[in-house]
Amino acid sequence: MALLGGIKEVPANQNSVEADELARFAVNEHNKKENALLEFSKVVKVKEQVVSGTMYHITLEASDGGQKKVYEAKIWVKFAWVLMS
Template sequence: MAPKFFSLLVVTFSILLASSSIKASFAGWQAISNLTDPKVVEIGKFAVKEHNKRVNALLRFESIVKGETQIVNGINYRLIISATDALAANAESYYRVVVWDKPWKKERRLISFEKLLH
């Protein structure tokens, strides 16, 4: 009786552990391994373009420094980007941006854009 109970306990625990890992990967942020992936760069450029339109700025996208994704009703991209500002003698700065993307519906929104202090 004890070996069957122990086996059932191990199987139950394994299922719970697996389901919590799957849930965590869908709910949490996952690091982007390839920061030069064309899709990721496109998201970074989109963020700069939208920010420029909203606040009448002249930032120029340079690169992605760090990035994470989160699966929601679409995909959230949380990126640290490098951009230069033409109004500040092309000074390079870093920004944290969040972009929500739903490519199958061709929807994309800039959620936040904030300058980071060095």
């Protein structure tokens, strides 16, 4: 059993589409804030942590001027509560 709030590895095949979308989002946000031109290549590793939503710790590969580099990104996804009566 994982410790509440602890960081756990996400298996490579689990949530790969969501991980790619989050990684692309992180690269796009970085590019906007830093006036950079990184190009997303692939997700290398994903860890997640439950903290009033989910904090994703994503290791990704992106090209910077044609040279591939590895980056770390943290993306917090808030829980969306739906009340049903």
